[in-house]
Amino acid sequence: MHNSPIATADQEAHQNPALLHHFATEEQQKDAASLGMWVFLATEIMFFGGMFCAYLVYRYWYFGDFGAGSQSLNVVLGGTNTAVLICSSLTVALAVRAAQLGQQKVIIICLILTMLLGLVFLGIKGVEYHDKFVEHHVPGPGFHFPGHVPGHPDIPINQHHAQIFFSLYFIMTGLHALHMIIGVGLFAFITYNAMRRRYGPDYYTPVEVAGLYWHFVDIIWIYLFPLLYLIDRSK
């Protein structure tokens, strides 16, 4: 009827126990959940957007010092982490697919793989943080970042500007890592439910919605990696 989301007025009795009282159909419930997640991701874009804005301004102002800061980051670890996240995105996608196909075992395996990859990412991130800590590159009273601007051996790095780079680095990657931790938590919960065979072709909304979230976190990293690790690398 017209463009209403509810197709017909009265529906047969609820077949699925997961259907909440205030929804007319499973379809409606699923669409609501997925739209809800997408809208939430839109807010997340703006949340990171505020930081991207700060990043853009200071990168424009202090390009040389940002380049220097960026070159002190470990591309191998950062690149590996990018790959790890991409793999985890694959496993999530496969988990959703398995749910669509009702392959109970595969769902669980894929979800566990995803969480493992997530933990690997966090582990590597931890190693990087540790390195920065040892090198005194953590903003604060002990901050110390000697060296010169890439391509200009005679211009020393401005400590303040480098500190802004590292502040942004830690806040952006830190909030990203926080999102990862939340994601792993979500998947732990979903794996538990998957083990209780909650999901199948009729009902896999939670897997799918959590998957959307995870992919989004991956996308953020896809941008963070070049923006933070690859400034002015060639010099």
Added chain:
Amino acid sequence: MATAVLESGERETYLNKEYGIKSWLLTVDHKRIALLYLVSITFFFFIGGFFALLIRLELLTPAGDLVQADTYNKLFTMHGQVMVFFFLIPAVPAVLGNFLIPIMIGAKDLAFPRVNLLSWYLYIIGGALMLYTILNGGVDTGWTFYTPLSTEFLNTHVVTAGLAIFVAGFSSILTGLNFVVTTHRMRAPGMTWSRLPLFVWAHYATSIIQLLGTPVLAITLLLVVCERLFHLGIFNPALGGDPLLFQHLFWFYSHPAVYIMILPGMGIVSEIVCCFSRKRIFGYTAMALALLGIAVVGFLVWAHHMFVAGISLYAAMIFSLLSYFVAVPSAIKVFNWTSTMYKGSITYQTPMLYAFGFIGLFTMGGLTGLFLASLGIDVHVTDTYFVVAHFHYIMVGGMVMAYLGGMHFWWPKISGRMYPEGWGRLAALLVFVGFNLTFFPQFILGYMGMPRRYWDYSHSPEFQILNVLSTAGATVLAVGYVLPMIYFLWSMRYGKPAPDNPWNAAGLEWMVPSPPPTFNFEEQPVVTWEAYNYDEIKEEVPVAQ
């Protein structure tokens, strides 16, 4: 309809279905959550109002004699923060929107009832942090948190205040999320987009701002907190940062936020004007598009708060120009409300009185906004009482009026009781008179050059007369605000039971019983009529007086 009946023989409603604290604190019923919000925002309104009264008392005399300078600074800071973040932003959406949107579109609840409850809890956690801040000695950054003052130079509770607003921000985001998804996914059969009441459209537009603006405020406050704790330098010029970046990020949210604080009120006024003129709204499509237009274009104008802050000349020009673009849809709205009354059949119940007040005061507030948007004038009046008067005209004269109008309009539905009409009209009159007395003099003060956030103006005693008028007005206003609170409470016990449709109004919410049952509708409603079908409504049914 097969109505559920309680053992006592009463009809079962959302209010009497269950009793006890738990049935309220763990409820997922949007109507009960709306009432939880009602109680909590009223609490914060009176706290904010209390600070306002102290501000006004201090300004009665030029010398800073009632309170200390620091105390005064805390008063206006906490007045602004409490009023904006803990009263006006949630006021209409979280109370009336929460209560009415599902009913208006023919749904049993919002799309995510538990998220709705979560957002109330977030609000309460934020509110508790704010109260903690207040009780612990307060904060004196100004509601705008400008850096580097807030990050490096004050030793008050900036961190907890920032976190309070951070948390409350997520409450606002979740409310917006719920509304957007609900409007998309939960409409009853036949409830097409072009049949939505403008109240729903207004909340949809508001939600867009809440969703896309609030996260930026959240991250900005987080940066302020980090900056304060770790001295990173992001907003600190001494460490190479740019204090204007903070202002850009802050106003990127806080300008659109002023539309969070007015669009829902516009929705209310549309409902009221139609009902008491017995007419369809004039220019439905234009009205709906104007709401969306304000929400979108509202994001393009933020730096008009920074004209003298040291931004580029050219950016200032762009932002001034764009500021005028938002005013066009606002103009459309004012003209359409007026035209709606043309050839109507108008009655003057309390809600309509508030709607009149809204139209007039919003127009005046909006037009003075045009003064501010004009670069040449803004240089002179920015950061003076002219600005203070401008925004109180819109926020208090506009939105608080609309909120009160809406409360009176839907109170019979919410509580199942009528409020005393005579008292209602008296309070509306008091609010109107008190308001103008309080804030009109401030326009003049501002043009004379009295800066805002001044604790002491003994160097310019010529400002005193107008300040005395303003303080006098504030006392009248206080009475006008306390009255409704008293008679609403009174009516819950002693008011006449309200009929299902006391105003003979159009809209789904008037087809359910007052107060509505838990799931709003016994059967899924099917909509076959356009919005505001006042021509199809019989006039014989007595209209409550």
Added chain:
Amino acid sequence: MANNVDALYIFLLVVSGMMTVAIFTLVLVFAVRYRKRPGQRAEQIDGSHALEITWSLIPFCIFMVFFAWGAIIFFQERKPPQNSAEVYTVAKQWMWKFEHMEGQREINELHVPIGRDVKMIMTSQDVIHSFFVPAFRIKQDVLPGRYTVAWFHATKAGTYHLFCAEYCGTMHSGMVGSVVVMEPKDYEAWMGGGGNQPLAVTGEKLFTELGCVTCHRSDTQGRGPNLVSIFGKPVLLEDGRTVVADENYIRESILQPGAKIVNGFKPIMPTFQGQISDEQLNALVAYVKSLSQAPSGQTGGRKMATATP
């Protein structure tokens, strides 16, 4: 300036006053004329595209006038005329410090003569403040870490309020002062007061003391660029950009020499950040500027931009 601003203000008042009256009248007339009468029903009207368009377009055109007029005034306000007398201003919690080109220093009081363009070159030592003289209709925030500029042209003798308009902490409302506008002869007398050293001379001394001369020599043999006549001119940078050498540029060149490297030079200039006070910095800037100016102090005398108190 004040006249211009007031004219625009009155124009805005009249236009919006008319709109307000129109809307109030319509609302009242409709409310009375179409009040509920027994037996009469409202006449349903859906709307009118023609009307919607009219009442979008007409206000829009009026708004554009508001915008353009305001922007023109703003541009005048923001572009100090050449040859203005300059006053270096340092704001701090909670006082104003002024330093005239001729070397006079004042706190919370600013003396200026009638009929001269006065350019305020302002910076802050701590938080953001705002320089506000209501009588002149000017206001400009004063920021730490950079210069902002405002100017005025007083036409009537008297004492005018000076306010700090940006909230800056506890005694924000105490950060007030006055601008004393004097007849030129009174001003001369006032100036004659102490045996002050012109700012540029102080700057010149510092220029030697701090060792700037070792690199910036008045011939072309120095390791740094010759600073004669650079002020106000475009400078070609190493990375190909061109910037105009204004006060902020000179300030930055001294505090952060590495930020913008002049084409053809090596970035060897040491930073003086933290080694000189804001006042010393102002003196240096004034000196570098003086190298590019004809003997200053002449009246600019632009008619359109006057501040009538």
Added chain:
Amino acid sequence: MSEHVSSLKLYIGIWITLLIGTLVTVLVAGVNLPGPLNAVVALTIATIKATLVVLFFMHVKYAHDKITKVVIVAALFWLAILLALSMADYTTRLWT
């Protein structure tokens, strides 16, 4: 969203493309391209990768209503507003 079940081959294909994209980004970063081209290339690749994830892993390609796409476009548009108008200030501050 959609009941569409994508084939395993597609998923693996996307996955490999993404990995290659990462590798290319790292490699190109080491080459000195003129002007801002390094950043442009890096961001273009990132955007292609992100688009692939959105379309295939997040199933937007098969979404049966427009709203998901509208939400994404809206979010990006708002981000663009934030960045563009802020930079409108920063890039013109030195103009006179």
